[in-house]
Amino acid sequence: MSQEDRGVRTIQLYNQVELPVLGLGTFKARGTALKAIVSCALSCGIRHIDTAGVYKNESEIADALEASGVPREDIFITSKIGPTQQGTGKALLACEEVLQRLRLEYVDLLLIHWPGVAKLEVKSTRNATKRLETWRVLESFYKSGRCRAIGVSNYEQQHLQELLDSAAVKPMVNQIEVHPRYPQRELREFCKQHSIAVVAYASLGCGDLLSHSTVQRAAQECDRTPAQVLLRWGLQQECAVIPKTIHQEYLEQYTAAQLLTWELSSSQLQALDAMDDAHKYCWNPAVVR
Numbered sequence: 001m002s003q004e005d006r007g008v009r010t011i012q013l014y015n016q017v018e019l020p021v022l023g024l025g026t027f028k029a030r031g032t033a034l035k036a037i038v039s040c041a042l043s044c045g046i047r048h049i050d051t052a053g054v055y056k057n058e059s060e061i062a063d064a065l066e067a068s069g070v071p072r073e074d075i076f077i078t079s080k081i082g083p084t085q086q087g088t089g090k091a092l093l094a095c096e097e098v099l100q101r102l103r104l105e106y107v108d109l110l111l112i113h114w115p116g117v118a119k120l121e122v123k124s125t126r127n128a129t130k131r132l133e134t135w136r137v138l139e140s141f142y143k144s145g146r147c148r149a150i151g152v153s154n155y156e157q158q159h160l161q162e163l164l165d166s167a168a169v170k171p172m173v174n175q176i177e178v179h180p181r182y183p184q185r186e187l188r189e190f191c192k193q194h195s196i197a198v199v200a201y202a203s204l205g206c207g208d209l210l211s212h213s214t215v216q217r218a219a220q221e222c223d224r225t226p227a228q229v230l231l232r233w234g235l236q237q238e239c240a241v242i243p244k245t246i247h248q249e250y251l252e253q254y255t256a257a258q259l260l261t262w263e264l265s266s267s268q269l270q271a272l273d274a275m276d277d278a279h280k281y282c283w284n285p286a287v288v289r
């Protein structure tokens with residue numbers, strides 16, 4: 001039975017794997033709070049958990065997954081190969097370590113976290129060589145069945161074009177910063193043309209956008225919270241969303257019943273779109289050659 005048949009809204013990747021549109025971000029979440037919020041997410045029907053080697057929380061996520069009793073095939077786990085793990089030898093080891101730490105036979109989605117390589121100048125041409133080596137490792141991992149989909153994160157159009165020009169397996173996903181102040185329309189359009197699904201991160205502007213007057217006005221108009229407005233905006237851009245919180249009362253606002261049963265009107269979308277001032281909250285990959 002597919003995720004959609006089980007009532008989980010998904011984006012179908014070009015290889016037919018279904019990526020749940022509602023996920024939980026886990027950057028900076030650790031320990032008891034992390035385990036509690038992952039089990040809360042799973043009991044609320046959220047099936048997509050986003051982690052990364054650099055978050056250093058994969059083993060704790062494994063604890064929560066095992067304790068949940070939710071069947072493995074119902075859960076979608078994303079992890080990422082970090083900037084210190086780029087290049088053939090390091091990436092091979094990093095892929096194996098992801099599975100070891102998550103205590104899984106396969107991961108659903110594995111991403112290159114960042115186009116750059118630790119300790120290399122951002123302008124160095126070796127960044128491109130190393131990230132292509134990493135991609136070859138992901139391709140072989142995918143072909144061996146140890147991940148169901150592969151993709152990238154923080155790739156700008158030039159990084160994607162370079163990858164598309166030489167990949168045997170094209171990327172299925174690009175995980176990027178997307179919110180009304182930094183909507184990345186051109187990059188998202190490029191992804192769409194190449195059948196690359198977009199997962200939006202920092203949908204809440206790392207918390208900062210919750211107090212923005214335009215967001216608050218829209219929330220009042222539709223009797224929702226500012227966070228729900230921002231996530232709904234992301235969903236209406238055809239992105240999957242992975243808000244991070246360690247608070248159960250916030251997470252309960254981010255379930256299918258709370259986010260997939262209503263829409264922002266075209267005038268609300270217009271007002272939110274007008275917030276675009278190219279303001280980024282996270283790291284800037286445009287500088288990486």
Ligand SMILES: NC(=O)c1ccc[n+]([C@@H]2O[C@H](COP(=O)([O-])OP(=O)(O)OC[C@H]3O[C@@H](n4cnc5c(N)ncnc54)[C@H](OP(=O)(O)O)[C@@H]3O)[C@@H](O)[C@H]2O)c1
Pocket residue numbers: 024025026027028050051113153154175176200201202203204205206207208210227242243244245246247250282
């Ligand atoms: N690929 C990448 O390079 C990359 C970069 C950044 C993020 N990500 C992924 O995307 C996820 C989300 O991005 P993010 O964590 O940077 O930012 P975010 O989801 O935009 O915002 C998270 C912040 O908002 C707070 N928050 C959440 N709901 C709230 C509410 N209802 N009221 C008040 N505060 C609220 C959280 O605090 P509390 O936890 O205290 O509630 C946290 O400080 C990350 O966790 C990570 O999984 C990926």
